[in-house]
Amino acid sequence: MSYNHSPSITAETINQKVRIFTYEPCGEIVRHARRLEKEIYENPGSLPFQEIIYCNLGNPQALGQRPINFFREGVRGLREAVADGIAARDGFPSKPDNIFLTDGASSAINMMMQILIRSHEDGILCPLPEYPLYSASIILHGGTMVPYNLTEDSIWGLEIFEVKRCLEDARASGLTIRAMVVINPGNPTGQVLSITNQEEIVEFCRKEGLVILADEVYQENVYTENKRFNSFKKVARSLGYDHHDLSIVSFHSVSMGYYGECGRRGGYMEICGFGDDVIDEMYKLASLTICPNIAGQILISLVMDPPKLGDEAFEIFMVEKEETYSSLLKCAKALQKAFSGLEGVSCNKFEGAMYLFPRLRLPQAAIKAAQLEGVSPDVFYAHRLLDATGIAVVPGSGFHPVSGTSHIRCTILPGEETITAMVPSLQAFHEAFMDEFRG
């Protein structure tokens, strides 16, 4: 029944450009120094010296101080904190050595595309509408995006038969499909996958030998009573599959959730089901940019290891978190109501993430006016909205939805007061826009 360890991804089948370059400042001699350091720590006196003197890199030892051991232990400690947090969240073990700390999720996603894509004959399955980092990163690394459509009419549901059809078509056209991207909760579409749906995806990817690239950055942004976030790793483990059966990469970030610390650029990816040879290549690739910023590393470890009952910070933390959630929920409801009440606009049910993605059915005259300006109708509408009200939204075409449909993506984040003030302005604009073009 089960497949071999990481059936499709080995050091032989990753992007060979990653393999052939060398980067010795963080290379074998440093790994060996780390091993010796561990030996000194575990068996003091076993080596002819008491410490490692790092003369390899130009790093913060610059100020006349020797490197503080705590700092180095600490860096591993941050990955341990992340792994412990994942284990507590999922109820399944997580290993620090499988955690890569990153400058936000975006750089981690770029790195995985760089590892997986060897040529334009390598395809990556991606949802449409999509967060456009995916198509951009696939194009940049020379691969082929293989889109599968989410179904707007069933709350942007993911139909596995549709994904299967796309996979088969792509294979028939000569592509090798390496991975499937799933964004859960969805961006820009705001849906939360059901566990049954996730199980189907796991079975599908296992059977077809695809890496699951699980964009789980909105895991703390679920607002619906009857669904909760489940990581793909948890779903896979619950089905009895371990790292021999399936490769899963989970991306997370400090930029979302109740923390929303975008400017800190903190994040991690947990990689499960990859061999040590692949991990070595990923480590080499990551070391090209030296390290993610330390403040972001610390912050992501705190996000995954928040204050617990009994901790001094616990009460204030919980109050702030609840206040943020309840405020976000109020904002989402107010905006959803406002969009749904506009003529020709239908708004998706908001289950998670931080966006509404209302669909616009614009009058033919507006569509023609857009054509005259050489832009798509959603871009035309978004520019008009901005010029009239100062409200900046993203035209939906940037997220590549089914062609012929028009959307805008609007965050729920501007705050209750601003949203209360902006809703009448949005309504007045829309009414005037429709009056102008209704014909």
Add this chain to the structure above:
Amino acid sequence: MSYNHSPSITAETINQKVRIFTYEPCGEIVRHARRLEKEIYENPGSLPFQEIIYCNLGNPQALGQRPINFFREGVRGLREAVADGIAARDGFPSKPDNIFLTDGASSAINMMMQILIRSHEDGILCPLPEYPLYSASIILHGGTMVPYNLTEDSIWGLEIFEVKRCLEDARASGLTIRAMVVINPGNPTGQVLSITNQEEIVEFCRKEGLVILADEVYQENVYTENKRFNSFKKVARSLGYDHHDLSIVSFHSVSMGYYGECGRRGGYMEICGFGDDVIDEMYKLASLTICPNIAGQILISLVMDPPKLGDEAFEIFMVEKEETYSSLLKCAKALQKAFSGLEGVSCNKFEGAMYLFPRLRLPQAAIKAAQLEGVSPDVFYAHRLLDATGIAVVPGSGFHPVSGTSHIRCTILPGEETITAMVPSLQAFHEAFMDEFRG
């Protein structure tokens, strides 16, 4: 005499993979919102609204607060501070719009390679020995590295006829040479280029239509009395060349100098002599990873705009800076003396940066022992050194020097006390090593 604006680099001649992807969350609508924001600031009351409501991105507005205008002004303010600092350093103007703030210099270097390299027929001139990020990044982005040798016997001097020879050979083999990398002060080689030499390089690159990729991260690490750091932009402007004549990119970072804040990941690149169409593509590429971390952005602006005479912080700042420099210089001298005194070792004159790059002439028996272990002699020596003393250096082969030569790269950073303690240990090891293999 002079060439057209950016002769080789236009939106048509950059990597077309960069051009074809779209990334709308930071796209045209956001640029338009910024223009409107500027209009409100400059002409209050001129628009039908008083502020822009950013509903496009999920960013720190999350906490019930509206975006603070100062914050947005502030981000431009940081680039202004960097540009002002460059202008004060060089005596020639610098524009904030030509500054890209980055997570350290490494990500900026990767970004430029991604912009410049279209296929393996595009070559980039790089020094040997090199900082291996260059070869790695060129390989990763599918280009061809065209090495030119620095001359060890003349303090790792850069001979322009040697570069010209390499350029011509590469062109004869069908390559298109896009740019020339110059690392000044040098890494791992520690030399500081003379101004005459820099003038030759500027003339050469102007004449041949090459972008100068100027790695100037060690600009604050010059320790020799009779040389000082000159940016390539300053040298070009002093020769009377402006942005129409020559494209120059200068990389800088908070990780070096007297500050040495590696973990903060702050940096910038100043791009001169590129058209707006190319800058737009670079902006789109940069926005894929959202932004560099804010703490690093602030820090690089402070590095370029340090306390001045009359500022409260000035005196302490100057004392700390001088102490750091004098300590680094003592360390460099002590290590240089130690390496030079070892049998079969010659050490380069240390002018700048943070490394010594001593050359090892090892006994035949040691070279044979290395061969038996399947490693190069420098790797063999570095491993023996680490195992015997705990001193971690980087084997020189990682920097790709002239083949057949052996080096190690050793930082001058571990601090005076540590260096005083490690020198006898280094000497004892080396003596024993030579005794073992002298035969």
